[in-house]
Amino acid sequence: MGKHERQRVLRALDAWDRSVFLEVAARHSPWLDRLLPRLTAAADRSAIWFAVATGLVVTGRRRQRRAAVRGLCSVGATSLLVNQVAKRVSPRPRPSLAGVPISRIAGRVPASTSFPSGHAASAAAFAVGAGLELPALAPPLVALAAAVGYSRVYTGRHYPGDVIAGTLAGVGIAAIGARLAPARTPSRIRPPAPVIEQREPRPDGAGIVAVVNPRSGSGRGLRLAEVFARELPEAEVMPWEPGTDLDELLRKAAARAEVLAVIGGDGTVEAAARVAQQTDTPLLVVPGGTFNHFAADLGFDRIGDAITAVRRGTATRIDVGTAAGESFINTASLGAYPAFVAARERRQQRWGRGMASALAAAEILRTEQPLPAIVDGRACSAATIFIGNGRYVPSGFVPIWRPRLDDGRLDVRLLEAGHRLAGTRLLFSFLTGRLGRSRLYREYDPAELHVVLTGGASPLARDGELGAPVREVHFGKQPRAVTVYVAVPTRRRELPRQGWRARRERTTRGPKRRAPA
Numbered sequence: 001m002g003k004h005e006r007q008r009v010l011r012a013l014d015a016w017d018r019s020v021f022l023e024v025a026a027r028h029s030p031w032l033d034r035l036l037p038r039l040t041a042a043a044d045r046s047a048i049w050f051a052v053a054t055g056l057v058v059t060g061r062r063r064q065r066r067a068a069v070r071g072l073c074s075v076g077a078t079s080l081l082v083n084q085v086a087k088r089v090s091p092r093p094r095p096s097l098a099g100v101p102i103s104r105i106a107g108r109v110p111a112s113t114s115f116p117s118g119h120a121a122s123a124a125a126f127a128v129g130a131g132l133e134l135p136a137l138a139p140p141l142v143a144l145a146a147a148v149g150y151s152r153v154y155t156g157r158h159y160p161g162d163v164i165a166g167t168l169a170g171v172g173i174a175a176i177g178a179r180l181a182p183a184r185t186p187s188r189i190r191p192p193a194p195v196i197e198q199r200e201p202r203p204d205g206a207g208i209v210a211v212v213n214p215r216s217g218s219g220r221g222l223r224l225a226e227v228f229a230r231e232l233p234e235a236e237v238m239p240w241e242p243g244t245d246l247d248e249l250l251r252k253a254a255a256r257a258e259v260l261a262v263i264g265g266d267g268t269v270e271a272a273a274r275v276a277q278q279t280d281t282p283l284l285v286v287p288g289g290t291f292n293h294f295a296a297d298l299g300f301d302r303i304g305d306a307i308t309a310v311r312r313g314t315a316t317r318i319d320v321g322t323a324a325g326e327s328f329i330n331t332a333s334l335g336a337y338p339a340f341v342a343a344r345e346r347r348q349q350r351w352g353r354g355m356a357s358a359l360a361a362a363e364i365l366r367t368e369q370p371l372p373a374i375v376d377g378r379a380c381s382a383a384t385i386f387i388g389n390g391r392y393v394p395s396g397f398v399p400i401w402r403p404r405l406d407d408g409r410l411d412v413r414l415l416e417a418g419h420r421l422a423g424t425r426l427l428f429s430f431l432t433g434r435l436g437r438s439r440l441y442r443e444y445d446p447a448e449l450h451v452v453l454t455g456g457a458s459p460l461a462r463d464g465e466l467g468a469p470v471r472e473v474h475f476g477k478q479p480r481a482v483t484v485y486v487a488v489p490t491r492r493r494e495l496p497r498q499g500w501r502a503r504r505e506r507t508t509r510g511p512k513r514r515a516p517a
Contacts, residue, residue, distance in 0.1 A: 120167045198313055316486045412445065
């Protein structure tokens, strides 16, 4: 298409855009005149999306919180790119308000350019981002986002083309975010359910000894311990004093326990799993940390889920990963991630975890060198080597969760570096869905793995904790080595309907006392 043809097409689109704007301005609806100016004002600075996100957070449900976080992250990225980049490039002025009834003009007229619509972009980004994490929420959010987009035209703030372009931008940015950090949605492929071992039901907690990490989850550990003691009054609760030997306390608890319980994050759970394996004691995991990856894989989103499982006596046996003679229950890694953990720990006391993580990530991206290694006999230059205890989903850079904890496999994901434009090639492959065909990325699931570091020793991270440097390490599996309590899915029709007040009370106070099933 030549220059003159492009100009003719652009003039035709602009004429269509203006004619549709004038048609909308000429319409009259008393109830829309009252509703849409208020809606478009509520969308200023994304206030309406922050309100929706707050409502999702206060439900206390893990999945709703993830939807809120994903939606707000999508809005933040979209607002930055649209308002600070796209609008500065486009010189299109705002529509004339001469034909718009004065009753519709809400607030002041924005001074920024018209193309694209930032309100429509943020609305689409939140609806798609939160909807991907929580599909049941998608229809009402999409309807609300569409209403916000229409309100921008109805109140004279944008041409229809501005709204369409903003909507496409918001959808695209949210979709890219979903590629970079996939949503934890149920898979259509249903692996076999874990083999449930029926243990003795413990409705009052008799025989349970619980070890509590009071600093886990930013101080939530002690509050959860109070709920645990109230709901299981026959259980014994032992707080761990930071600075003392956690392993020794766990061994003392296991020596007199019929069930060893642990209230804490993944690091505390890993230590408890090690002791439970050594003493052959069933383990009850109460999600009390920041991320609770292992508890989520067991089906425990809240303390009430764990209490219900031990009251019913539903348990299974899970695999334990091994690395350099030590165990891990979630993941182990070499390369960039251990270096990131070390850099974060150097700064954490001064800057706090969030800022320390950001500074550490910037340092690793700038300074980290590839790791020369021989992986199962094949020489490579690795940016990072990820090893999961069991197969994670989805495939790609961001493994999220495991459908099974007893599959007998390791999940190996290796990124190679040291090649020309390696980072650009990997990012392009990921965004185009061709990561599995990239020569710089390998993903497979062996039963064991042997790694020799030819460029010198490097730290080994296990379950997010930094370990000693190693030159050679063998990764393996101990199948079905630990008995853990696990949630058993309940049919949807058997679940009682509850309002948000009841769900919130259940989250903070634990489940109501009931007879074991």
